[in-house]
Amino acid sequence: MKEYKTLRVSPEEETDTLTAYARFGWKLEDSREVYNESQEIIGVDEKVTSYGSFMRGFTGNDGKVETQVRTKTNVTHYITLRFSRETSIKDYDRLVAMENEFFNPKEPVYIALKQLVKNKPPILFTVIAVIALIVVGISLIQIIAGVEPELWEIVVCAAVAVIAIVGTVVSWVLYKKNYSKKAKQNEIIAQENKEIEAENERIKTEYNAERENLLVEVNKILEENGLNL
Numbered sequence: 001m002k003e004y005k006t007l008r009v010s011p012e013e014e015t016d017t018l019t020a021y022a023r024f025g026w027k028l029e030d031s032r033e034v035y036n037e038s039q040e041i042i043g044v045d046e047k048v049t050s051y052g053s054f055m056r057g058f059t060g061n062d063g064k065v066e067t068q069v070r071t072k073t074n075v076t077h078y079i080t081l082r083f084s085r086e087t088s089i090k091d092y093d094r095l096v097a098m099e100n101e102f103f104n105p106k107e108p109v110y111i112a113l114k115q116l117v118k119n120k121p122p123i124l125f126t127v128i129a130v131i132a133l134i135v136v137g138i139s140l141i142q143i144i145a146g147v148e149p150e151l152w153e154i155v156v157c158a159a160v161a162v163i164a165i166v167g168t169v170v171s172w173v174l175y176k177k178n179y180s181k182k183a184k185q186n187e188i189i190a191q192e193n194k195e196i197e198a199e200n201e202r203i204k205t206e207y208n209a210e211r212e213n214l215l216v217e218v219n220k221i222l223e224e225n226g227l228n229l
Contacts, residue, residue, distance in 0.1 A: 005084075037076075091221045133161060
């Protein structure tokens with residue numbers, strides 16, 4: 001007794017599909033290529049051209065309308081493959097189980113890499129502080145030029161200058177202090193990521209080895225049934 005399977009694949013997938021299914025005892029019964037093109041209207045553009053007085057008198061029209069239809073070409077291109085396989089072969093159930101395992105694999109779970117610790121310099125605060133100091137400097141220039149300021153203006157300018165200078169110095173000191181600390185943390189994280197990458201490579205190697213072993217067992221079944229590739 002035979003079982004049948006029909007697949008629809010792209011032309012680029014045809015060779016790989018034939019090879020993959022032949023591994024599990026499937027024989028190609030029929031192959032048909034389908035190619036169709038159709039035009040789809042996606043819009044209509046109108047261009048209006050107005051005539052001058054001479055052309056209006058000559059043609060009796062105010063102008064002309066040119067219509068342009070925009071179309072899109074839709075292409076349908078695929079190949080239908082029809083396979084057959086004997087269900088009476090030895091170890092048929094095992095073969096089917098391995099086929100399902102091969103085409104629906106349980107993907108390996110990889111370990112996620114750790115993120116490096118970021119230490120951003122206080123550039124934004126520094127820019128704001130510089131702008132504030134420029135404004136204070138302009139105010140001082142006006143005072144020197146003879147403009148008499150209000151008391152609150154003097155207080156505000158002094159406070160802004162102190163906050164800008166002290167804040168900038170403190171923020172950069174903290175940045176430098178944390179830089180060394182976070183650099184050491186990143187060295188540790190980088191080393192841990194190397195170990196994770198090595199472990200992920202081991203997981204990948206084991207996964208590929210299991211798939212190779214599966215195909216070896218499949219080949220043995222096919223050879224026992226005289227169906228080897």
